[in-house]
Every structure is written in C-alpha cells, then in structure tokens.
Amino acid sequence: MLEIEQAVVQFGDHRALDHVDLALEPGETIAVLGPSGSGKTTLLRAVAGLQRLDEGSIRWNGADLAGVAAHERHFGLMFQEYALFPHRDVAGNVEFGLRMTSSDRAARSRRVDEVLELVGLAGRRARSVASLSGGEQQRVALARALAVSPRLLMLDEPLGALDRVWRRRLLTEIRAILDRAALSALYVTHDHEEAFAIATRVAIMRDGRVVQVGASAEVWRAPVDAWTAAFFGFGPIVAAEVRDGQVHTPWGPIEARAETAPGAVEAVVRPDGARIDEVGPIDATVVRAMFTGTRVELAAVSGSGPPLTVVVAPRDAPVVGSHVRLSIDPDALLVYPDPAD
Amino acid sequence: MRVGRAARFTQIAIPVGFLAVFFGWPLVAIFGHSLRAGALVDVATDPFLRRVAWFTLWQAVLSTVLTLVAGLPAAYVVARFRFPGRRLFRAFVTVPFVLPTVVVATAFLALLGPGGPLSFLHWRPGVAPMLVAHVFFNVAVVVRTVGGFWANLDPRREEAARMLGASWWRTFRHVTLPLLAPSILAAASIVFLFTFTSFGVALLLAGPAHATLEVEIYRQAIDVADLRTAAALALVQIVAVLAVALVLARAQERRAVAQRLVGAADGSRRPVGREKLVVGGILGCTTLFLGGPLAVLVWRSLHSGGHWSVGSYRALGTSASTSTLFVSPWAAVRNSVEFAAIATAIALVVGGLASVAIAARPGRATRTMDAFLMLPLGTSAVTVGFGFLIAFEHAPSGLATSPLLVPIAHAVVAIPFVVRSVVPVLRSIDTRLRDAATMLGAGPRRVWREVDLPIVARAFVVAAGFCAAVSLGEFGATLFIARPDWPTVPIAIQRFLARPGQINFDQALAMSVILMVLTAVVVLAIERVRVRELGEL
Numbered sequence: 001m002l003e004i005e006q007a008v009v010q011f012g013d014h015r016a017l018d019h020v021d022l023a024l025e026p027g028e029t030i031a032v033l034g035p036s037g038s039g040k041t042t043l044l045r046a047v048a049g050l051q052r053l054d055e056g057s058i059r060w061n062g063a064d065l066a067g068v069a070a071h072e073r074h075f076g077l078m079f080q081e082y083a084l085f086p087h088r089d090v091a092g093n094v095e096f097g098l099r100m101t102s103s104d105r106a107a108r109s110r111r112v113d114e115v116l117e118l119v120g121l122a123g124r125r126a127r128s129v130a131s132l133s134g135g136e137q138q139r140v141a142l143a144r145a146l147a148v149s150p151r152l153l154m155l156d157e158p159l160g161a162l163d164r165v166w167r168r169r170l171l172t173e174i175r176a177i178l179d180r181a182a183l184s185a186l187y188v189t190h191d192h193e194e195a196f197a198i199a200t201r202v203a204i205m206r207d208g209r210v211v212q213v214g215a216s217a218e219v220w221r222a223p224v225d226a227w228t229a230a231f232f233g234f235g236p237i238v239a240a241e242v243r244d245g246q247v248h249t250p251w252g253p254i255e256a257r258a259e260t261a262p263g264a265v266e267a268v269v270r271p272d273g274a275r276i277d278e279v280g281p282i283d284a285t286v287v288r289a290m291f292t293g294t295r296v297e298l299a300a301v302s303g304s305g306p307p308l309t310v311v312v313a314p315r316d317a318p319v320v321g322s323h324v325r326l327s328i329d330p331d332a333l334l335v336y337p338d339p340a341d
Numbered sequence: 342m343r344v345g346r347a348a349r350f351t352q353i354a355i356p357v358g359f360l361a362v363f364f365g366w367p368l369v370a371i372f373g374h375s376l377r378a379g380a381l382v383d384v385a386t387d388p389f390l391r392r393v394a395w396f397t398l399w400q401a402v403l404s405t406v407l408t409l410v411a412g413l414p415a416a417y418v419v420a421r422f423r424f425p426g427r428r429l430f431r432a433f434v435t436v437p438f439v440l441p442t443v444v445v446a447t448a449f450l451a452l453l454g455p456g457g458p459l460s461f462l463h464w465r466p467g468v469a470p471m472l473v474a475h476v477f478f479n480v481a482v483v484v485r486t487v488g489g490f491w492a493n494l495d496p497r498r499e500e501a502a503r504m505l506g507a508s509w510w511r512t513f514r515h516v517t518l519p520l521l522a523p524s525i526l527a528a529a530s531i532v533f534l535f536t537f538t539s540f541g542v543a544l545l546l547a548g549p550a551h552a553t554l555e556v557e558i559y560r561q562a563i564d565v566a567d568l569r570t571a572a573a574l575a576l577v578q579i580v581a582v583l584a585v586a587l588v589l590a591r592a593q594e595r596r597a598v599a600q601r602l603v604g605a606a607d608g609s610r611r612p613v614g615r616e617k618l619v620v621g622g623i624l625g626c627t628t629l630f631l632g633g634p635l636a637v638l639v640w641r642s643l644h645s646g647g648h649w650s651v652g653s654y655r656a657l658g659t660s661a662s663t664s665t666l667f668v669s670p671w672a673a674v675r676n677s678v679e680f681a682a683i684a685t686a687i688a689l690v691v692g693g694l695a696s697v698a699i700a701a702r703p704g705r706a707t708r709t710m711d712a713f714l715m716l717p718l719g720t721s722a723v724t725v726g727f728g729f730l731i732a733f734e735h736a737p738s739g740l741a742t743s744p745l746l747v748p749i750a751h752a753v754v755a756i757p758f759v760v761r762s763v764v765p766v767l768r769s770i771d772t773r774l775r776d777a778a779t780m781l782g783a784g785p786r787r788v789w790r791e792v793d794l795p796i797v798a799r800a801f802v803v804a805a806g807f808c809a810a811v812s813l814g815e816f817g818a819t820l821f822i823a824r825p826d827w828p829t830v831p832i833a834i835q836r837f838l839a840r841p842g843q844i845n846f847d848q849a850l851a852m853s854v855i856l857m858v859l860t861a862v863v864v865l866a867i868e869r870v871r872v873r874e875l876g877e878l
Contacts, residue, residue, distance in 0.1 A: 048780060050776050071784050074782075077777070079776070081773075083774050083777040085792065086796070097782050100782035100783050100787065144777075145781075148782065
C-alpha cells in the first residue's frame with residue numbers, strides 16, 4: 001500500500017532522511033520511534049507532501065506521489081501540539097476538511113456529530129478551542145483528521161504535551177478508534193512504551209536512518225544494537241568476552257546463545273533478565289531499592305561490575321544491605337559485537 | 342502565499358511610492374530650504390533660537406522625570422495588588438494618552454484659568470502648566486510599560502531578598518529596581534520623545550515667552566513667514582529626534598536582562614493592613630489627577646452663568662460670527678469624521694500592502710522597507726505639516742489647495758501604526774496552521790483565505806481604530822495644511838481659544854467634549870475587539 005523507497009531529504013549539510021525504506025500494509029499501524037532529531041517528523045512530512053524528497057520515492061498502491069500536492073493526497077495528519085485553528089470553534093475545526101470537498105451543509109454537520117461522538121466530545125461543538133483542556137484539544141485534532149476519512153492517518157507525537165494519566169487513557173482510545181475505522185496509520189513518538197502499546201510494528205530511527213523494523217515484542221526482546229538497547233532504557237552496558245560457549249561478564253560467566261561468535265563484546269542484561277534465585281551463581285548485595293508502585297527495582301552489586309537491576313514484586317523485596325543470590329537468564333543477556341573491534 | 346510577480350510588485354511599489362511622494366518629498370523640501378544660504382549657521386548662532394533649543398531639551402527631561410515620579414507608584418499598585426476595579430483603573434489610566442492634545446490643553450485651561458476651580462492659583466501661561474499637562478498625558482506610558490513588566494516579574498525573587506533580611510526599601514533598591522530598569526528606560530525614552538516634540542500643549546499652555554522647537558518652527562513658518570529659518574529648525578529637530586531615539590534604543594539593548602517572567606497566574610495579592618492605606622492613597626491621587634481636569638472640562642462645558650445649561654453646545658449651531666472665515670463648528674465635526682475615514686482607508690491600504698510584503702519575505706530588502714516605513718514615527722507632526730506646506734506649495738493640478746492633503750498627512754502619521762499592528766500578527770501565524778489546512782485538502786489560495794485572512798482581520802480592525810483616533814486628534818500637521826474653509830475639530834477649537842470672550846471659550850469647551858467623546862467611541866471600539874481577541878492583553 002504505502003511504500004517508501006530509498007527516501008533522502010537533505011537540509012544543507014544535514015541529511016534528515018538517509019535512504020529510508022519502509023512499507024505499510026493495509027490496516028496496519030507502524031510506530032516510528034526515535035529520539036528528537038532522528039528524522040521521524042521529516043519522514044512524516046515527506047509522506048504528507050509537505051516536504052519534498054531529494055532522492056527516492058514514496059508510492060501509494062504502486063503510484064508515485066511525487067507529483068501529487070499535499071492537499072490532494074487524502075492523507076490525514078495530526079500535528080504535534082495539534083495546530084488547531086484558533087479562530088474557529090470545535091465544530092469549525094472538525095468541519096474544515098469537509099468544507100473543502102462537500103457543499104452539503106447538513107451532511108457535513110452530521111459527519112461532525114459522528115466524529116465528535118467517536119472521540120467522546122459530543123455536545124462540545126460550539127466551544128472555543130482555546131477553552132479546552134489539553135486532552136480535549138487532542139481529541140478535537142484527532143476528530144478533525146478523521147472527519148474526512150483519510151486513506152492514511154499520520155500522528156506526530158500526539159500525546160507529547162499530556163500528563164501521564166491522560167496519555168494512558170488516550171493511547172487506549174486512539175488504538176480503539178484506529179481498529180474501529182480499520183485505518184492504516186503512521187505514529188511518530190520518542191516514547192518506546194507508547195510505540196510498543198500502539199503499534200503492530202515498530203520502526204526505530206536514528207540519524208535519519210531506519211535501523212530496525214519489527215513487531216513490538218520482537219524489537220523489545222532483541223534490540224538491533226547497543227544504542228537501541230540503551231534507548232529503551234536497558235543497562236548497564238558492560239564490556240565482556242565470549243569464549244568457550246560462555247559470556248564472561250563482570251558478574252561472572254553466563255551461558256552464551258548458540259549463534260554468538262567468540263571475541264570481545266558489549267553485553268546488556270534486559271530488565272527481565274536478572275532475578276533472585278536461591279541457587280543462582282551470583283552473590284550480590286542490595287545497595288538501593290526504588291519503589292514504583294507495582295514493583296521494586298533493586299540495584300545489586302556483585303564483584304567488580306556495575307550494579308545489576310533486578311525487578312521484584314514489592315512483597316518479595318529484600319531490605320537494602322542484605323545479601324541475595326541472583327541468576328541471569330541467558331536468553332535475556334543481549335550481546336553485541338564490540339564497536340572498538 | 343503564492344502571489345504573482347505583478348502582485349508582489351504592487352505590494353512594494355504602492356507603499357514605497359506613496360511614502361516617497363508624501364513623506365520623502367516634503368523631507369527633501371525641508372533639506373533644500375534649510376541648506377540654502379547658510380540658514381543652519383544663522384540658526385546655530387542666533388542666541389534666541391539657541392535658548393529655544395535649550396528650553397526644549399530641559400523641559401523634556403524635567404517632564405520625563407516628573408512623569409516617572411507620578412507614574413511609578415501607580416505602576417507598582419497595578420502590578421502587585423489585586424483590588425476591585427483593577428481592570429477599569431488600568432483602562433482609565435490610558436484615557437489621557439489617547440486624547441487629542443487640544444482637548445488636554447483645553448481641559449487644563451478650564452481647570453486653571455479664570456472661572457476654573459483652581460483659578461485661585463492665579464495661573465498664567467507658562468512652564469508649570471505645560472509640565473503638568475505633559476505628566477497628565479504620559480502617565481499612561483509609565484503605568485502600562487513598567488506596570489506590565491512589573492506584573493510579570495517573579496515576586497518570589499523579592500520574597501527571597503526579604504527572607505535574607507533586606508528591608509522593603511533595600512529590596513526595592515537592590516532587587517526590584519535593577520530588574521525594572523529596562524522597562525523604566527523604555528518608558529522614559531517614549532515620554533522623552535513625546536515631550537521633546539510637544540506642540541499642541543506647548544503652543545496653548547506655555548505662552549508666548551516659552552517656545553519649544555516645534556512651536557518655533559510653526560511661528561517662523563506661519564507668523565514670521567521665514568521658511569528658511571523654519572526649515573533649518575525642522576532639520577535640527579529631525580536630527581535631534583533620530584539621534585536621541587538611536588542612543589536610547591542602544592542603551593535599552595544593553596540593559597535588557599534575560600529573566601524568567603511568570604505567566605498569567607500573576608504575583609498580585611490583596612493589600613493588607615497599612616498597605617490598604619498606601620494602595621488607596623495612590624489610586625485616589627492618580628484618579629483625581631487624571632480624572633479631575635476631564636471632569637472639570639465636561640462640567641464647565643455644561644455650565645454657563647453659574648447653572649446647568651447646554652448653552653455652550655447650542656451656541657455652536659447658532660452663533661453668527663463677524664469673521665469672514667467663519668465656518669460652522671458642526672461643519673468642522675463633519676470634516677473631521679470624513680477626513681478620519683479617508684485617512685484610515687489610505688493608511689489601511691498602504692500599510693496593509695506593506696505589511697503583507699514585509700511579513701511574507703523576511704530579508705534585508707524588506708527590513709530596509711520596514712525601517713523606512715517607521716520613519717514617520719520619528720518625525721514630529723509639525724515637521725510633516727511644514728514639509729507638506731513647502732513641498733506642495735507649487736504642486737500642479739490643485740494639489741496645493743486640495744482639502745485632501747489633510748487626510749493624506751494623517752495617513753502618513755498613521756501608517757507606522759498599521760504596519761506595527763499587522764506585521765507581528767501575520768508573522769505569528771503558526772505555519773503548522775497552514776500545513777494543517779493543506780492536509781485537510783485546502784489549496785494555497787484557500788489556505789490564505791481560510792487561515793491568514795480571518796486571523797489578520799482583527800489586527801486590521803484594531804489598526805483602523807488607531808488611524809481614526811490619530812486622525813481625529815491630529816493637530817500639528819493639520820494646522821499647517823488645513824484650508825481656512827475646511828477646518829477640523831482641533832483647528833476649530835484652537836480658533837475659539839485664540840479669540841477673546843467667554844462665549845468663544847465656552848464653545849471651545851463644548852467642541853473639546855465632542856472631540857473627546859468621538860475619540861472615546863473609537864478607542865472603546867478597538868478595546869472591545871482587542872479584549873475579545875487576546876483576553877486581558
């Protein structure tokens with residue numbers, strides 16, 4: 001359906017998109033995930049037609065979009081911080097796209113009611129957008145983009161300005177709305193939890209390149225490189241050596257997976273990797289415990305290595321200063337070739 | 342915005358052409374006259390004219406200091422305290438600033454002159470009433486500029502100083518005052534420039550013994566008919582104003598301190614204990630000072646022979662004058678309103694086109710154009726009027742005697758206001774709004790119509806109000822170019838004041854009240870649009 005091939009966008013010396021390939025299947029949501037400046041917004045603007053490609057192509061059902069102006073693509077875009085029209089009320093914002101194509105006032109009004117209902121803003125038609133809360137503005141922006149039934153919906157950091165509770169709630173709602181409308185969507189965010197929750201597949205961007213594409217669970221389980229693992233908050237990253245089928249870490253040797261080649265490596269333990277195990281090989285001391293509500297994150301020191309993070313249920317949490325035995329799941333030990341090699 | 346070459350050319354050619362003819366040419370004429378036959382040397386060596394320049398300078402400095410002294414307490418109260426009617430007070434303080442100079446001068450004549458409540462002071466035309474009128478006029482600048490800045494200063498910084506053991510006065514002296522300095526300097530610059538170029542107030546209140554440069558230009562040109570000397574003085578005036586403006590702008594840049602300002606949730610609070618007395622006192626004194634003269638003006642216009650009467654107003658319609666130049670006062674009102682409408686239309690078209698051109702293409706060319714369009718702001722009204730007088734004296738096809746010169750001069754004065762209120766709005770339109778409209782299917786033209794136009798429309802309404810207010814009250818330029826048979830209201834007032842007799846003074850009072858009401862209607866209309874648009878700005 002949507003195919004991006006070898007897309008390049010150059011801003012002076014800076015290459016904002018560097019030979020990006022990405023294909024979107026019907027009904028699929030791809031989350032484009034990366035830190036700020038990685039080129040995600042540029043990618044979105046290129047697909048929207050607001051940014052010209054310097055090289056490569058973007059095709060829709062096989063047809064090149066290069067000659068199609070932004071306002072003729074029938075794509076919806078929900079902007080960062082929403083970009084609502086301040087001089088129009090809620091209904092005026094939602095109706096805007098409909099007015100461009102339809103002169104049937106009654107039909108437009110019905111559609112406005114329909115989408116406002118869908119996003120949970122029924123009865124707010126005449127409110128000024130400035131008087132709405134952040135969450136409500138976000139819904140108006142979503143309704144505005146949905147009203148014209150776009151072929152593809154793009155969302156640029158749609159939850160960026162909201163607090164935690166609202167993000168949670170709206171994320172679920174957006175997912176439900178996308179499912180109900182059977183819409184294909186590109187969802188740009190810098191928050192990996194948000195990306196994993198919303199998307200069928202995740203595309204990781206770094207310095208203008210797509211470095212990994214895959215299903216959420218798969219990407220989380222096996223980030224493509226140490227940088228991506230660190231971006232997900234995995235850590236610490238330590239120097240280690242693979243030898244005789246074992247990964248020699250500062251915490252002791254851990255069984256290497258079959259495909260691992262010998263040599264110097266960087267190793268990261270995934271947050272679900274270290275656990276308290278009475279017969280575990282690692283002897284450690286708990287130096288910190290951070291209570292986060294549903295779980296406790298322990299920092300445990302063993303040998304010469306940096307503290308290991310161990311996640312436990314609150315009722316299982318040992319007191320700070322106590323000795324524990326740990327084991328590390330070989331499957332959760334991520335090993336990357338040492339970049340110095 | 343995608344516009345064709347022709348449209349782009351028009352956007353630049355019309356404003357530049359208009360100002361070249363109606364601002365540039367008069368300036369050139371002034372230069373031409375002043376450089377003739379050593380006029381500048383004569384002016385520089387004439388002890389009388391040197392006294393005029395010196396007087397202009399020190400009265401402006403003194404007016405500025407007095408205005409700061411009178412305005413800072415009110416700025417403090419408005420910024421730091423919450424009290425019933427605060428918004429009303431803020432609006433009220435602005436009233437004198439938008440009033441025509443002639444109205445203010447008449448109000449002080451009504452207050453201080455024979456028959457006025459303060460007549461026991463045995464006032465004579467002189468420096469003191471002029472200074473008081475300058476303060477009256479410009480207090481608004483201090484309260485709005487400094488008060489607005491002060492309200493946004495984070496009060497926790499002062500609280501921190503107090504917690505560290507500083508007294509109220511030490512806190513003010515060492516924390517608040519240095520932080521306020523840029524805004525105080527900004528307000529002082531504006532007040533200084535206004536009072537340095539004071540014309541109406543100086544002409545009507547200071548008396549013949551004390552002339553400012555502006556008044557002297559007028560006397561030399563009209564009373565003495567010495568265009569050479571008048572032109573040389575005008576040149577001195579232009580250079581002085583530009584120099585002062587540049588120095589002050591520089592100083593302001595240097596003093597500006599980056600600081601955290603608190604947002605809408607301001608740091609004001611209700612006064613407690615002894616503060617109530619201080620706040621009440623400051624509010625009372627300011628209200629009395631600003632409201633008193635205007636109240637006396639209205640009151641005296643409705644009194645004749647010791648009792649309530651609309652005789653002064655009735656006299657406007659009936660009094661037959663012996664003068665051959667007599668024009669009915671109501672005709673003057675009609676002229677003023679018509680001129681205001683024409684001036685507003687011209688200023689909106691010329692200024693609007695220029696704004697679109699400046700906002701659409703940021704760059705050196707449009708920056709130059711922007712600066713060029715601001716020049717009339719730095720040129721006094723008298724200079725504009727005098728320039729018109731000598732530039733169009735021999736102009737072809739009746740332009741020299743056309744009543745249209747008056748609204749054109751008003752438009753020249755008003756164009757900077759249009760540009761200053763429209764350009765920022767055009768620039769501030771978030772490009773994402775245009776992108777959003779595009780994504781919803783709007784083509785380029787539709788985007789302009791649906792996004793840019795509605796947002797800018799309000800700015801145009803506000804600008805139109807400013808233009809109308811400027812035109813209604815304009816005195817300095819009009820005095821030079823208004824034809825005797827086409828006077829505006831300010832000119833009619835000045836003529837009544839120039840004639841002896843109670844009946845003439847009463848009519849000046851009545852005309853002033855009418856002009857005040859006209860101006861108030863326009864300004865209130867602007868405020869309504871502004872409040873709806875921007876909330877409490």
